[in-house]
Amino acid sequence: MTRFHYFHLLISQPTHPFRDPRALVHYIWCRVIMPVDALHISQHWDAATIILSYVISVTGSFCTIQLMEQWRFEQRPRKKRLFLFIAAVVLGGGGIWSMHFTGMNALQIRLENGEALSIDFEAWLTILSFILAVGGVLVGLLIASRDPFFLELEREKRAQLLAANLRKMNMTQLMKKESAERNIRFTAMFSRLWRICFGGIWTALGVLGMHYTGMLAQRTNLSMTVMAPFVVLSCIVAFVTANAAFWIIFRLLPLWPSNESLRFVSALIMGIAVSGTHYSGMAAAAYEYSPINTADTASFVVKGSSASTVASHGSLLFCFWISGFYVIRPLRAVASKFYVLHPGSTVHSDGATVGPNPSQSGREASETGRSNADQTGPRFQSAQNRTGEGSLSPSAAAVAAYRAKRKTPSTNMQQIMPN
Structure with missing residues (x-):
């Protein structure tokens, strides 16, 4: 067969x-x-394995968010290319490909007599599916990372980008705070999204190619048919969720850079997107018992249970190692350098410094003086918050730039968008 x-x-x-x-x-x-009754098979899904596959996708998504923030603030071209490639491997290989094979192992197929069928995978098609996933994500990140709003770090340049998109607003609307707030937020989040959408399309194509190549790699006493309506559904889910994930990374998170809970929620949403694409694609497959085991005809076969174990454990360890090496280690190096320059000082989690350290000086904390948030020192927040920007919010700066362009007197506005 x-x-x-x-x-x-x-x-x-x-x-x-x-x-x-x-x-x-x-x-x-x-x-x-064979009697017809003996050919009946039953499909069962293991809930624990499904949860594990979701955890893998969330871990890969969260690690990718951190890596793309580091990429954004990296100035060296060689290091930027390295960050982008690692982010593609983490998301495409760790968050998507590993989740795919772990999720496929959650499907347990049994004959009517209770015998479980072991599902193996042809190695070469499995490797090809990994290349498709990483390649699709890499091309998508290359395109989407050129989004001008994501690239511009300085608040003044962002203000110019926003002001260029506010020309349709008249001055009456601009003078109204609520109207300006809505228009500026909408412009910042949804204007000029073609790079993000184009990158999402490439990523979705890579994910779909990986998924169906991985399903073709199955080798067991089963023959598979594919139901067209569910294939169309999986394609729609892939394209929508890939664009939503890229919009979160390249537009939503830069607007709220100091909101760590938003990062975690974004990773949860991206995990749902990855899992939704996988399981909608799995719903397109219908299995029928076959007397011929296709694993006997494959040149190189990987055991399904072993592939799932290696993919799940390996991806989690890889993501944690990457996060520690490329995100936490640079912060620790900055902290060590600061401690050498300012011995006895301590750095709080909000970036404020207190010095000298009461434990070293022998004085009480109340005698050391109040915190100096404006004192020079590293801020242990996300890389998005280490921009050296002023206190003016992007939306307020955009309004100021637009008014200056129209040569109208500016008025004071409170911050409209969070830093």
Whole structure:
């Protein structure tokens, strides 16, 4: 039974069912040798494995968010290329590909007599699926990372970008705070999204190619048919969720850079997007028992249980190692350098410094003076918050730039968007 036999049957069945000799064997086995009742199979989903696959996708998404923030503030071209490639491996390989094979192992197929069928994978198609996932995400990140709003770090340049998109607003609307707030936020989040959408399309194509290549890599006593409506549904889910994930990374998070809870929620949403694409694609597959084990015809087979274990544990360890090496280690290096320059000082989690350290000076904390938030020192917040920007919010700066362009007197406005 060739791996594409049932795809062929979907198109040309059943005028010539014996055109393929293996189809003849399957027909005789199903209709003559084995009773029909013994061919019934049942599918069960393991809840623990499904939860594990979701945790893998969330971990990969959160690590990718951190890496792209580091990429954004990195000035060296070689290091930027390295960050982008690692982010593609983490999201495409760790968050998507590993989640895919872990999720496939959650499907348990049993015969009517209770015998469980072991599902193996052809190694070469499995490797190809990994390349498709990483390649699609890499191309998508290359395109989406050129988004001008994501690239511009200085608040003044962001203000110019926003002001360029506010020309349709008249001065009456601009003078109204609530109206200006709505228009500026909408402009900052939804204007000129073609790079993000184009990058999301490439990523979705890579994910879909990875998913269906991985399903074709299955080797067991089963033949698979694909139901077209669910294939269309999985494609729609992939394109929508990929663009939503990129919009979160490249537009939503830069607007609220100091909100750590938003990062975690964004990773949860991206995990749902990855899992939704996978399980909607799995719903497109219908299995039927086959007397021929396709694992016997493969040149190189990977055991399904082993592949799932390596993918799940390896991806989690890889994501944690990458986060520690490329995100936490630079912060620790900055802290060590600051401590050498300012011995006895301590740095709070909000970036404020207190010195000298009461434990070293032998004085009470109340005697050391109040915190000096404006004192030079590293801020242990996300990289998005270490921009050296002033107190003026991007929206207020955009209004100021627009008014200056129109040569109208500016008025004081409170912050409209959070830093």
